[in-house]
Amino acid sequence: MMSRSRLLEEVEAAGRSDDVAVGLELVAAYAGAMGYLLARWDAYCEGSLEFAISANWPFDLVRVLGASLVRSQLKVTEVERCMTAMQPSFINCPETAAMPPAYSRQLCVIPFDVGPARLLLLLSFEEGMIFSENRLKDVAPICAYHLSYFDKDIFGIGRRQDLTDREVECLSWIAEGKTSDEISLIIGISRNTVNNYITSIMKKTSTRTRSEAIAHAVRNNYV
Numbered sequence: 001m002m003s004r005s006r007l008l009e010e011v012e013a014a015g016r017s018d019d020v021a022v023g024l025e026l027v028a029a030y031a032g033a034m035g036y037l038l039a040r041w042d043a044y045c046e047g048s049l050e051f052a053i054s055a056n057w058p059f060d061l062v063r064v065l066g067a068s069l070v071r072s073q074l075k076v077t078e079v080e081r082c083m084t085a086m087q088p089s090f091i092n093c094p095e096t097a098a099m100p101p102a103y104s105r106q107l108c109v110i111p112f113d114v115g116p117a118r119l120l121l122l123l124s125f126e127e128g129m130i131f132s133e134n135r136l137k138d139v140a141p142i143c144a145y146h147l148s149y150f151d152k153d154i155f156g157i158g159r160r161q162d163l164t165d166r167e168v169e170c171l172s173w174i175a176e177g178k179t180s181d182e183i184s185l186i187i188g189i190s191r192n193t194v195n196n197y198i199t200s201i202m203k204k205t206s207t208r209t210r211s212e213a214i215a216h217a218v219r220n221n222y223v
Contacts, residue, residue, distance in 0.1 A: 015149030023146040032131045033123035041073045042118040064097040086140035112140040170197045
């Protein structure tokens with residue numbers, strides 16, 4: 001079994017060769033996992049797979065897990081998120097998800113951040129596998145180290161930071177609690193135009209409500 005020091009060397013080499021998947025496969029193997037999924041949960045859109053950065057699972061399984069992952073994270077407060085960052089925990093795979101043969105239905109979930117990206121690494125194990133807690137605790141910091149070699153666009157960050165000045169202005173007023181009618185009066189445009197800007201903001205930031213858009217804006221220092 002690969003040592004921690006050897007893993008760091010291999011992961012660094014994978015990062016320098018610009019290969020995300022190889023580094024993640026090395027980390028998964030170090031933890032004794034059969035499969036992995038790296039996802040940006042705060043970029044999830046219903047029916048889209050863009051939130052998945054890399055995985056060696058069937059994408060039908062990724063699609064089914066997407067909504068469950070997001071729901072689990074939305075229940076976590078910021079304080080709890082800070083306290084549990086990089087800490088592994090376990091969830092049961094939804095009944096609707098068809099796991100590959102010999103895979104346990106219990107999944108290890110490890111949350112961590114890279115810049116503004118909120119990431120989740122899921123590891124799947126062979127049924128009855130006895131894993132090392134110490135190795136699981138190594139996973140998140142080593143993954144973060146590996147991902148630090150890559151351009152931020154692999155997380156979808158660059159694609160979501162192209163808000164126009166007018167969209168940022170509308171977002172700022174939304175954060176102040178203003179309605180679309182109030183914003184239209186303040187900045188001198190129609191209510192429909194304000195709503196169009198808000199729709200565009202939510203599409204670019206992969207958010208579904210005004211509250212989610214505000215939270216995204218605060219995390220990324222838009223407002």
